[in-house]
Amino acid sequence: xxxxxxxxxxxxxxxxxxxxxxxxxxxxxxxxxxxxxxxxxxxxxxxxxxxxxxxxxxxxxxxxxxxxxxxxxxxxxxxxxxxxxxxxxxxxxxxxxxxxxxxxxxxxxxxxxxxxxxxxxxxxxxxxxxxxxxxxxxxxxxxxxxxxxxxxxxxxxxxxxxxxxxxxxxxxxxxxxxxxxxxxxxxxxxxxxxxxxxxxxxxxxxxxxxxxxxxxxxxxxxxxxxxxxxxxxxxxxxxxxxxxxxxxxxxxxxxxxxxx
Numbered sequence: 001x002x003x004x005x006x007x008x009x010x011x012x013x014x015x016x017x018x019x020x021x022x023x024x025x026x027x028x029x030x031x032x033x034x035x036x037x038x039x040x041x042x043x044x045x046x047x048x049x050x051x052x053x054x055x056x057x058x059x060x061x062x063x064x065x066x067x068x069x070x071x072x073x074x075x076x077x078x079x080x081x082x083x084x085x086x087x088x089x090x091x092x093x094x095x096x097x098x099x100x101x102x103x104x105x106x107x108x109x110x111x112x113x114x115x116x117x118x119x120x121x122x123x124x125x126x127x128x129x130x131x132x133x134x135x136x137x138x139x140x141x142x143x144x145x146x147x148x149x150x151x152x153x154x155x156x157x158x159x160x161x162x163x164x165x166x167x168x169x170x171x172x173x174x175x176x177x178x179x180x181x182x183x184x185x186x187x188x189x190x191x192x193x194x195x196x197x198x199x200x201x202x203x204x205x206x207x208x209x210x211x212x213x214x215x216x217x218x219x220x221x222x223x224x225x226x227x228x229x230x231x232x233x234x235x236x237x238x239x240x241x242x243x244x245x246x247x248x249x250x251x252x253x254x255x256x257x258x259x260x
Contacts, residue, residue, distance in 0.1 A: 079228040082148060083111055086226065089143045090114065097136055110227045111149065114140075118157075118177070118220035125162055127176035129184070138188055145189035147226045152197045153178045153185070154223040158216035159203040175200025181222050 090105045090112075104115040121129055121137075129137070144151065155174035167173040178198040185191040203210070206219040 079111075079149075083107060083226075083228070086112055086143060086147060090140070093139055093143065097139075099136070103140075108225070110225070112226040114144070114224040114226070116181075116222045116224070117217070118222065119217060121181070121222060122177060125164070125167070125173070127167075127173060127180055129180055137184060141185055141189040144185065144224065144226065145191050147191075147195075149229045150195050150197070150227045151185065151191065152199065152225040152227065153182045154205075154225065155179075155181075155198075155200040156205055156219060156221050156223065157203050158219045159206070159210040160216065170202035171200055173200070174202050177222055181224070 087105060087107060094100060094103050094105065099120070102117045102120040104113075106113050106115075121133055123130065155176070155178035157170040157174045162170055162173055167176065175198070178200050182196055182198040185196060186193055203219070206215075207221075208215040208218050210216050210219060
């Protein structure tokens with residue numbers, strides 16, 4: 001009887017201690033990946049942060065190395081915040097002014113696109129901004145002026161040809177309209193000219209086929225592209241070296257010979 005009791009006391013049941021820790025780690029990993037799948041789209045910045053925390057917790061980091069590059073992370077986060085803030089303010093302004101049919105805002109891979117119909121800005125075949133649009137344009141420019149990256153203004157026309165003394169073709173007309181908007185950004189918005197560029201594409205970049213009057217009115221537009229700053233290259237720029245003309249030696253006899 002005593003031997004049996006002693007045997008029960010010695011033979012303790014249950015899993016080893018390391019198995020409990022291993023099970024906890026597997027549970028945490030499962031929870032982590034379930035949370036990742038719950039996102040409809042992957043946010044690169046947040047994903048890097050989460051992976052950094054996970055790898056650090058598992059002891060996969062070297063003592064002198066980190067997973068997240070803080071300068072790049074800060075730049076990316078700031079740019080995304082700028083895109084989101086500008087997008088919200090622009091959409092709010094468009095809704096307040098009831099301009100949903102005339103001004104369109106969308107996110108792009110590089111930042112934001114603001115598409116303004118020419119019927120709001122210009123009369124047909126002209127490049128002078130309508131006087132009654134300046135109050136709305138001023139509000140729009142006040143938001144755009146806070147953008148910290150490059151701003152490109154594009155002018156677009158339909159496929160109907162124009163041939164006047166001022167505008168021999170749609171190239172000149174689209175370029176003049178883009179420059180008019182660019183000057184508003186400088187003069188009223190105080191945007192640094194170094195951040196600005198203007199280009200005219202004529203009728204060659206339509207968003208819909210030019211098959212009827214409605215589509216042509218959509219193609220007549222000015223687009224303002226708000227772009228995030230490109231990541232600077234780690235390689236130093238190559239200094240400009242003008243081509244040096246090669247020196248050729250001329251024999252003395254030929255050099256002193258008379259010209260026939």
